[in-house]
Amino acid sequence: MPVLYRKWRPQTLADVAGQDHVTRTLLNALQADKVAHAYLFCGPRGTGKTTTARILAKAVNCLNNGHGEPCNQCEVCQGVAEGRSIDVVEADAASNRGIDEMRSLRERVAFSPGQSRYKVYIIDEVHMLTPGASNALLKTLEEPPPHGIFLLATTEPHHVLSTILSRCQRFDFRRLPQTDIIPRLEQIAQGEGVSITQPALSAIARSAQGSLRDAVNLLEQLASFFLERIDLPQVHELLGLRGDLRARELVEHIMRRDLAASLSLVNQIASGGADIRAFQKEAVEYLRGLLLIKGGSAGVVEVTADELAGMQEMAARATMEEIVRATRLLAEADLRWEGYSSLPLELALAECLATDAALQPPTQPEVATPQAHPEAVKSRTEPAARLASSAPPPPPRPAPRPPAAEPHPVAPVAQLDAVLPQSMVGNLTLDFLQSHWKQVINQFRGMGSTGTLDALLRQACHPISLEGEIVVLEFNSQWHKEKIEDPKYRHMVERKLSELFDTPCQVRCILAERRKPSQEPMVRAALELGGRVVNEENHG
Amino acid sequence: MWRTVGHPQAVSYLERSLGSGRMAHAYLLVGQRHVGKGTLAQDTARALNCQGESPPCGACSACERIDRGTHPDVLRVGLLSDEKTGRPRTEISIDQMREVASLAALPPYEGGHRVFIIDGAELLSTEAANALLKTLEEPSPKVVFLLLSAAEGILLPTVTSRCQRVELRPLPAQEVAGFLEATGMDPEEAQLRMRLSNGSPGRALDQEFLSRRGEALAQAEAMLSQGSWDRLALAAERAASYDKERDAEFLDLWLGWWRDLLLLRAGCPDAVANADHAAALERTARALSLSQIKGAIHSLRAAAEGLRHHASPRLALEVMVLNLPHLEA
Numbered sequence: 001m002p003v004l005y006r007k008w009r010p011q012t013l014a015d016v017a018g019q020d021h022v023t024r025t026l027l028n029a030l031q032a033d034k035v036a037h038a039y040l041f042c043g044p045r046g047t048g049k050t051t052t053a054r055i056l057a058k059a060v061n062c063l064n065n066g067h068g069e070p071c072n073q074c075e076v077c078q079g080v081a082e083g084r085s086i087d088v089v090e091a092d093a094a095s096n097r098g099i100d101e102m103r104s105l106r107e108r109v110a111f112s113p114g115q116s117r118y119k120v121y122i123i124d125e126v127h128m129l130t131p132g133a134s135n136a137l138l139k140t141l142e143e144p145p146p147h148g149i150f151l152l153a154t155t156e157p158h159h160v161l162s163t164i165l166s167r168c169q170r171f172d173f174r175r176l177p178q179t180d181i182i183p184r185l186e187q188i189a190q191g192e193g194v195s196i197t198q199p200a201l202s203a204i205a206r207s208a209q210g211s212l213r214d215a216v217n218l219l220e221q222l223a224s225f226f227l228e229r230i231d232l233p234q235v236h237e238l239l240g241l242r243g244d245l246r247a248r249e250l251v252e253h254i255m256r257r258d259l260a261a262s263l264s265l266v267n268q269i270a271s272g273g274a275d276i277r278a279f280q281k282e283a284v285e286y287l288r289g290l291l292l293i294k295g296g297s298a299g300v301v302e303v304t305a306d307e308l309a310g311m312q313e314m315a316a317r318a319t320m321e322e323i324v325r326a327t328r329l330l331a332e333a334d335l336r337w338e339g340y341s342s343l344p345l346e347l348a349l350a351e352c353l354a355t356d357a358a359l360q361p362p363t364q365p366e367v368a369t370p371q372a373h374p375e376a377v378k379s380r381t382e383p384a385a386r387l388a389s390s391a392p393p394p395p396p397r398p399a400p401r402p403p404a405a406e407p408h409p410v411a412p413v414a415q416l417d418a419v420l421p422q423s424m425v426g427n428l429t430l431d432f433l434q435s436h437w438k439q440v441i442n443q444f445r446g447m448g449s450t451g452t453l454d455a456l457l458r459q460a461c462h463p464i465s466l467e468g469e470i471v472v473l474e475f476n477s478q479w480h481k482e483k484i485e486d487p488k489y490r491h492m493v494e495r496k497l498s499e500l501f502d503t504p505c506q507v508r509c510i511l512a513e514r515r516k517p518s519q520e521p522m523v524r525a526a527l528e529l530g531g532r533v534v535n536e537e538n539h540g
Numbered sequence: 541m542w543r544t545v546g547h548p549q550a551v552s553y554l555e556r557s558l559g560s561g562r563m564a565h566a567y568l569l570v571g572q573r574h575v576g577k578g579t580l581a582q583d584t585a586r587a588l589n590c591q592g593e594s595p596p597c598g599a600c601s602a603c604e605r606i607d608r609g610t611h612p613d614v615l616r617v618g619l620l621s622d623e624k625t626g627r628p629r630t631e632i633s634i635d636q637m638r639e640v641a642s643l644a645a646l647p648p649y650e651g652g653h654r655v656f657i658i659d660g661a662e663l664l665s666t667e668a669a670n671a672l673l674k675t676l677e678e679p680s681p682k683v684v685f686l687l688l689s690a691a692e693g694i695l696l697p698t699v700t701s702r703c704q705r706v707e708l709r710p711l712p713a714q715e716v717a718g719f720l721e722a723t724g725m726d727p728e729e730a731q732l733r734m735r736l737s738n739g740s741p742g743r744a745l746d747q748e749f750l751s752r753r754g755e756a757l758a759q760a761e762a763m764l765s766q767g768s769w770d771r772l773a774l775a776a777e778r779a780a781s782y783d784k785e786r787d788a789e790f791l792d793l794w795l796g797w798w799r800d801l802l803l804l805r806a807g808c809p810d811a812v813a814n815a816d817h818a819a820a821l822e823r824t825a826r827a828l829s830l831s832q833i834k835g836a837i838h839s840l841r842a843a844a845e846g847l848r849h850h851a852s853p854r855l856a857l858e859v860m861v862l863n864l865p866h867l868e869a
Contacts, residue, residue, distance in 0.1 A: 003564040003704070006678060045701040050677075094670035095638055128670045155698055214701050220564065221704055224557045225549075260807035267803075267811035273712035273739060341738065343799050347837055350802060354830050525768040525862040 004223075005216040008188050009051055011081070012069045016048045016055070017212060018180030022171045023052070030059055031067050036169045038141050038150040040126075042157035043173025046213030052173075053122045053151040054080065057088045060149065061116035076116050087113040088120045094128035102133040106140045109148045118149050126152040127159035134161045141167045175210025178202060184212060185219055189230075194223045196230040203235045239278070247282035248310070251290070254326050255318045259353040263346055270342040277335045280345055287327040290315045294323055326352050428501040430466040437462055443500055447492055456483065457493075461509070470506045471497060477535075481509045541598050542587075544580045545719050545741045546711040553706065554584055558595070563588070564704045566676050566685040568661065570692045571708030574742025577688040580708065581657045582606065585614045588684060589652035602652065613648040615640070618659040630784075631665040632658070641675045644683045654683045661687040662694050669696045676702045710739020720744055735813045736796075756793035757817060761824065764867040771861035779854035787853070791844045798837050801825045805833055824867075832865040839863035 010016045013023040022041075029035050039056070041049040058070035058077045070077050079085035091105065105121065113119045129137070141150055141164065152168060154160060182201050189196045196219075204222075208215035222230045222238060246269060253262035270276050289301045293308075293315040301308060315323070333348035335341075424432075424440070433440065444454040460480035461473040475481035484490060490507055497505040527533075542551050550569075557563045567584070569577045586596030586603045589611065596603055605611040617636055619628045640656055648654040658664070664672065676685055676699065687703060689695060711719075716737050720730035723745075736753065737744035763771060778787060800812045804825035812818060825833075843860035847853060 003566075045698045090674075092671070092674040094667070094673055095634070095641055095675075097667070097671075125670050125673055128667065211701055217701070217704055220562070221553070224560065224562045225553045227556075227560075263803055263806055263808040264810055267808070270710070271713040271739070271811075273709055273715070275707075275709055341795075343795060343837070343841075346799065346802065347834065350806060350830065350834055354806060521863050521865075522859075525771075528768045529772075 003217075004188060004192070004220045005046075005213045008191070008216065009054075010048070011055065011072050013052070013055055013059070014069065016052055017184045018176035019048055019052070019173050022173060025171070026052070026056060026059075027068060033067060035060055035149065037144050037148060038168040039152065040157070040160070040165065040168035040170045041151065041153045041173060042155070042160075042170065044175055044211060045155055046208075046211030046215075047173040047176060048212065049153040049155075049173055050122070050124055052171075053124075053153055054090075056151060057120040057122060057149075060118050060120065061085075061087065066117070085116070087116040087118070088122070090122040090124065092125060093123050093133075094125035097128050097130050097133055099130065099132040099136050102129070102136040106136065109140055109144060113147050118147050120149045120151060122151045122153070124153045125155075126164075127154040127156040131161065134164055138163055138167070176212055177210070178205040181205040181208060181210075181212060181215050185215055188216060188219060189223075192223060194219075194227075194230060196222075197232065199232040200230050200235045203232060203239075207239055247279060247286045250283050251286050251326075252314065254349070254352065255314060255322065257353050259349060262349050262353065266342050266345055266349065276342050276345065280330065280333060280335060284327060284331045286311075287323060287330060290318070290323050291327055294318070294320050424500045425502045428466070428469075428503055428505070430463065433463040433466065433471065440497075440500065444493075444496060447496065448489065453489070453492065456480065460484070464510075467508075469504050470508050472508050472510060474510055474512045476512050478511060481511050485509050541594075541596065542583045543598075544576050544583055546715050547576060547580065547708050550580060550706050550708055551583075554580075554587070558587055563684065565679050565683060566687070566703040568687045568689065568692075568695075568700055568703035568705045569708060570689050570705065572710060572738070572740055573690050574737075574740035574746070575708045575710060576741060577690075577708055578657075578659065578742075580706075581659075581686045581688055584684075584686060585611075585655040585657065588655055589613060589650070602650070611650075613650055613652060614655045614657070615643065616657045616659060619663060630663075632660065632663045632668050633665060634667040634671050637664070637668040637671040641671065644675050644679050647680070648682055652682075655686065656684070657686045657688065659688050661689040661699065662691040664699075666696075669699055673698055673702070711741060713739065716741055716744050732816055735815055738813075752789070753793050753814075756790050757797050757814060760794050760797045761820065763861065763864060764824065768862060771864075772858055775857035775861045776854060779857055782853040784847070787847065788844065791840060791847070795837065795840050795844070797821075798833060798840060801828065802830075802833050802837065805830050827867055828865060836864050 013027055016023050035056075039053075041053060043049055055070060058072070058080045059068070060066070061076045061080070062070040063074040063076050064071040072078070072081070076085065080088045083090070089105075089108075091101075109119060109121070111119075140148075144150065150168075152160075152164070157165065157170070157172075182198075182205050185196075185201050185204060189201075200222075204215055204218045208218060218235075218238070222234060225238065226234045246265065250262055250265055253265060266276075269279055289303065289311050292298065292301050293312055298308065298312065301311065303311065329348045329352045330345070333344040335344050424436075438458070441454050441458045444457060445451070447453040448456070460477065461475045461484070463471055464474040465472045473484070475484070484493065484507070490509075494505055494507050497507070523531075523533075542555070544551055554567075569580060571577050583596055586598065586606050588595075589602045589606060590596045590600055591602050592598075592600040598604075598607075602611060606614050609616070617632065617640060619630075619632060620636070621628045640658075644654065644656065646654075661669075679685070685703070687699070692700070713734050716739065717730050717734040719741055720733055721727055725733070733744040733750075736749070743749060759774065763774070766774075778790070796813050797817075800814050800817075800821050801824060803809065803811050804821055805828065809818075809822075812821065814821065839860050843856045846856040
């Protein structure tokens with residue numbers, strides 16, 4: 001007994017679901033007797049390409065009609081359906097992909113058809129033809145004998161030679177919307193004597209992602225497994241969804257920042273033989289619900305009222321940032337490649353919840369960031385102390401800033417330009433310079449002989465101390481230091497800084513001392529193996 | 541009698557399909573390595589050809605010949621070995637599929653079913669997979685394809701959509717332990733193997749597995765206090781005798797070890813897989829910071845990912861060993 005997708009393969013153009021733009025055009029062409037000599041059907045799997053090609057082959061040759069739908073009764077129609085017609089040849093381009101096969105096909109086209117009006121060649125999987133074979137087909141495809149029709153079908157039109165594409169009438173088959181899949185499934189279920197509920201049907205249609213064959217396959221599995229009665233829980237069981245409370249439990253652990261509990265939950269699930277990927281999907285879905293609630297659109301979350309209340313309560317306890325972070329990390333855990341290992345999920349949880357500080361005092365000092373080497377820290381504090389004793393007290397510090405150096409890392413420059421200059425006035429403190437150095441640099445855009453002074457400064461230096469009105473800039477390389485020390489540029493920088501902060505400024509340039517070799521493992525290994533540091537650049 | 545361990549859903553699905561005459565012509569059995577895909581395929585092949593009372597009986601001549609691999613209608617297709625080097629090839633070739641297609645056009649010799657078991661469907665070359673499509677969609681009657689795959693994600697969607705998909709999930713840990721104890725294994729060893737098997741009974745049964753694991757773990761632990769020279773030497777040695785499958789398992793074992801460290805560091809000792817090394821693991825975990833452990837797991841996974849995508853083994857392994865944290869001995 002053939003599988004359902006073969007048994008229920010449509011036999012007329014009207015039966016082909018969800019491709020009206022194709023079937024209507026073909027029917028019109030048939031009625032007007034204007035069938036072209038070469039068609040290319042392309043589209044994703046299971047959308048009806050081969051089916052349509054076979055129907056068309058019958059339609060043009062049908063003895064009873066010949067100007068519309070095939071009758072499926074006459075000798076010729078049945079011959080095609082059973083694959084024994086000598087005039088309709090279905091070739092598999094993927095296994096006969098060489099030039100020799102195409103040559104012999106080309107030779108055979110020349111002979112008149114035996115019993116029908118047209119000789120129809122259905123060439124399936126045409127993207128797999130070798131370039132030689134494709135080229136050998138070109139002349140025939142452009143001008144076949146009057147009795148020849150070529151129907152090419154492929155899932156990957158971008159792999160087909162453009163010279164082939166331009167010789168065919170191309171029809172693109174679309175993924176089927178659920179509204180087209182469901183009635184067809186209903187029809188098949190009825191024909192097979194299977195009773196299935198509407199929610200189950202729409203769950204099948206949703207998971208088939210627009211491929212009717214995939215949908216029919218799922219229906220077939222359900223029919224063999226659960227026999228006559230199919231409802232939503234059965235579909236979920238087959239698809240590996242459980243809909244239990246453990247996803248919710250995991251999210252709860254995450255929100256309480258309890259790493260140990262969430263890890264042990266994931267392990268229970270994995271060792272209990274459940275589908276870890278489906279579990280991940282459910283947890284992400286739950287987090288998405290929280291996200292929606294937190295964002296103020298609780299109405300679109302599709303859960304029962306009880307569940308919604310629980311979710312709202314949980315959302316109220318967490319901050320938006322926490323939810324977003326958890327959602328992102330969990331959704332990004334890629335479980336596809338490592339079989340059923342739960343490691344990616346565990347790693348995401350560790351990433352999301354654990355910092356060493358939060359667990360126990362770390363036994364090893366964290367790797368220092370390159371900017372924070374000891375000299376810089378020292379010079380940052382010393383002049384400030386000196387300043388306090390000699391100079392008038394510095395203007396009151398601006399209100400505490402958000403931890404990030406740049407509050408709007410993606411904000412366009414124009415916006416920063418508009419906002420910042422006012423806030424810089426009277427703000428000449430080391431703290432401000434260091435935390436807003438990028439924005440300060442942006443003000444130099446368009447200066448210098450080539451208008452790129454900002455670029456030069458951005459890469460080359462950063463402020464490390466402030467001695468009265470002297471801004472001390474530390475350079476990484478001698479070349480850059482000399483460039484800025486050149487009076488022409490130095491005056492330019494000093495003028496601009498004075499203008500920005502509305503107070504006289506001077507600039508002194510110093511060269512950075514050789515830093516301690518980086519803690520980066522690769523660099524360390526290179527040094528250990530006899531390498532030497534020639535240049536340091538900070539990418540970050 | 542079905543010999544497949546566990547997977548009651550999959551077995552009863554196939555059994556019912558057979559019983560009700562709803563047998564499809566193509567099945568895709570997916571699941572991690574050693575989870576039982578091969579056994580289930582063998583069982584299905586026997587059930588389709590069995591001459592006894594309750595298929596698969598396991599006693600009739602057809603069943604016996606299928607077990608021995610001499611039944612003319614049951615064909616296993618896998619990687620061939622290269623004629624020149626003797627090493628296994630990396631892909632299943634289009635010629636093999638052409639042969640399958642031409643055999644599939646013939647009726648079965650013995651009147652049962654012609655069964656093609658394609659072991660490692662993800663190994664089909666692009667050309668081979670495409671060459672199979674037409675046959676896979678509409679084979680002659682009495683032909684059944686069983687495609688087995690541990691990496692469903694890289695199969696052509698056109699292939700998967702032509703098959704009935706049967707998923708073999710990892711077995712629940714208790715089922716693995718029960719099965720091991722039923723074979724007469726010492727309960728303590730059964731518990732350990734259960735933890736390490738990750739739900740694959742085949743892996744739990746592998747006799748050599750424990751010794752391979754011991755070796756890998758010893759190396760993982762030693763590496764922490766080794767300098768770059770020793771690390772590079774190990775990478776070079778492994779790269780020189782690189783074998784895709786063996787080294788993938790090796791990385792997997794290392795990942796397991798680091799995963800245990802992560803679990804211990806995070807305060808979740810119950811789930812540790814290498815339970816027999818608990819004391820040493822505990823010591824190491826205390827000496828490392830969580831970010832070091834996370835970093836190590838990231839670099840191991842990056843190396844495994846690279847090797848899956850045909851990166852140069854030496855380069856991938858060298859980068860990996862240099863990125864692992866250092867501990868003073």
